[in-house]
Amino acid sequence: MLQDHGSPANPGVQLDPDVFYACQRCTACCKWPGDVRLEPHEVTRIAGFLDLTEDEFVARHTRLRSDRQGLSLIEKANHECIMLAGAACRIHPVKPGQCAGFPNRWNFPGWREVCAAIPVPNAV
Numbered sequence: 401m402l403q404d405h406g407s408p409a410n411p412g413v414q415l416d417p418d419v420f421y422a423c424q425r426c427t428a429c430c431k432w433p434g435d436v437r438l439e440p441h442e443v444t445r446i447a448g449f450l451d452l453t454e455d456e457f458v459a460r461h462t463r464l465r466s467d468r469q470g471l472s473l474i475e476k477a478n479h480e481c482i483m484l485a486g487a488a489c490r491i492h493p494v495k496p497g498q499c500a501g502f503p504n505r506w507n508f509p510g511w512r513e514v515c516a517a518i519p520v521p522n523a524v
């Protein structure tokens with residue numbers, strides 16, 4: 401069974417204030433099973449970016465989160481996010497905070513084994 405790699409609410413967060421992890425755009429985190437959380441303001445922003453009404457965006461591209469407390473982007477049958485097109489995110493300029501925040505603002509135990517981000521020292 402595929403592992404759900406958690407969410408920003410994951411209690412196992414381990415942050416290192418001295419290191420920034422530079423994303424290598426391997427897209428692994430766009431292919432993990434589980435929720436891609438959407439906050440209400442993100443629904444508005446992403447719908448506008450896609451030139452859809454909010455109702456159209458919600459109907460076509462979202463589902464209830466596993467905790468039923470909000471919306472998630474739909475995942476394809478292979479667990480890729482519905483917004484992943486090849487190696488690119490269709491909504492990169494307005495992607496959800498969950499995507500923008502990983503792995504520097506949230507992560508989970510063992511995340512470095514499944515993410516290609518490279519550590520670089522934070523500027524002082």
Ligand code: SF4
Pocket residue numbers: 422423424425426427428429430502503514515516517
């Ligand atoms: S898994 Fe890590 S390196 Fe790969 S796209 Fe996601 S954040 Fe970037």
Ligand code: SF4
Pocket residue numbers: 429430431436473481482483484485488489490491492495496499
């Ligand atoms: S919204 Fe974009 S960055 Fe976030 S999981 Fe989907 S494809 Fe990846």
